[in-house]
Amino acid sequence: MTLVIIVLLVWLAAWWLNIRLAKLPNRRWIALLVPAIFGLTLLVIWEGVVRGLEVRAVLLPPPTAIAVAFYSKMPILWVDFVQTFVKGALSGYFIGCSAAFLTAVAVDRSPFLQKGLLPVGNFVAALPIIGMAPILVMWFGFDWHSKAAVVVVMVFFPMLVNSVQGLQSSEVMQRDLMRTYAAGYWQSLVKLRLPAAMPFIFNGLKICTTLALIGAIVAEFFGSPIKGMGFRISTEVGRLALDMVWAEITVAALAGSAFYGSVVLLERAVTFWHPSQRG
């Protein structure tokens, strides 16, 4: 019980600290520190409540136990990471996004196709595409190829819709200017419409990072070799080894955040001119 009370006190103290910090003038380190304190407090509350109320480890292991599992099972986690993230998610992400981008550039030449593909693409992007996973596993076998295929199908339509919209986003005035320069199709594509499309394309790329990881992991529930993050999660849940499951989730969270973060960094480098980046 004392543990729970200590946790409550820590929580109140952190809360008070965050309110004080939020009132200070805007600084970069405050914008980083406040969420960090919040996250740390959550971990402390988690640890304290689990230990204080003696929640069984098969229900919810404390963060320290997860950290121990993470550290001691590093080799297994690494194998799973390579199988699911590097082979499945990343390769599917690259194939799917570049295929969608090339399709968008091709579609952009024909207004008729644009009018037809945009609504259909928007519709398909809202569908539960993840349901294709069992079919694709059947077609491409249990190894990472089928996971990459699921990722390709999942990222294709969101990416296509965003790229097509992006390629249309240059203004009539700007396009007219290109015409007065006697710019050809390729010149206006490379010098005007592609740069103008970049914010939209990066929006699509960011959405697709999460989709890619989800697709690769969920596809493994439908069949996989004896490695991979989705496989490990579903089997360890069956054995009630929840600390291992949470360690795997930590890997997924770290990989997902790093993936998203690197796309954001790339976006900052490419679309530095956009108002949302200059803020």
Place this chain on the structure above:
Amino acid sequence: MLKEIWAKLSPIGVVVLAIFLLWYLFAIVLNAPWAHDKAKRAGAELSFPQLVSDTWSQDKPKLPAPHQVAQELWKTVVMKKITSKRSLVFHGWITLSTTLLGFIFGTGLGILLAIGIVHNRAMDMSVMPWVIASQTIPILAIAPMIIVVLNAVGVSGLIPKATISMYLSFFPVVVGMVKGLRSPDAMQMDLLKTYNASRFELLWKLRLPNSMPYLFTSLKIAMAASLIGAIVAELPTGAVAGLGARLLAGSYYGQTIQIWSALISAAALAAVLVSLIGLMQRLTLKRMGMAA
């Protein structure tokens, strides 16, 4: 008027038609090896029309032709009693109830979080980054664990599945509503301040009405996400009931036609739900005088 509708619909029609053509074509290509195999064992040679008709009517094809899926849908949606375990309406209803419950939870949580974030700077600074980070975590990966753990505590039935739907659907609502609640411009805020409006009145009479267009846009995304959550949540429950369970059972037994019909009905469900929200959006915004 008619001409406008035609101009809008004909490109969509052409694209859809092209998809169906490609589908039939792929059905021939993908199912051909099995057809040739069968013919070889029977000691017969397949002519092209025979090959086509065979690839479009196999029992467990690699890719069933659209009309086979349509037949299966007709059989399992219309011909079966809806209480029957083989009826897709029965399974669809289970998925639908999970989806809606999770959607309602998620929307409620999302709106509450957004109101908190808009009114409290400390909350904005500490919660918002984590809300965004929470979505880079492939939550669907945790789905089996949430189901198993909640089952062990004694919570079973709809709630565990709805929890997953909720987690997926609250995010778009938070992001959209924070934007929406902040959308009134300074002039309007100042006007309410001259009326001596309290913070609650400011929220109720200006911020909430102003956020409606944002809310509906996020609701559409949230609904689609909620359905995905519901389908995936049904996988680890051991393929008992629901569209996700039909997918899993189909993949165990190689019943491709069953998988495709479950997939198509999930797609139809998503389309109906999202367009219902679209309809609500149009009616509400029209009455509020905000129709685009």
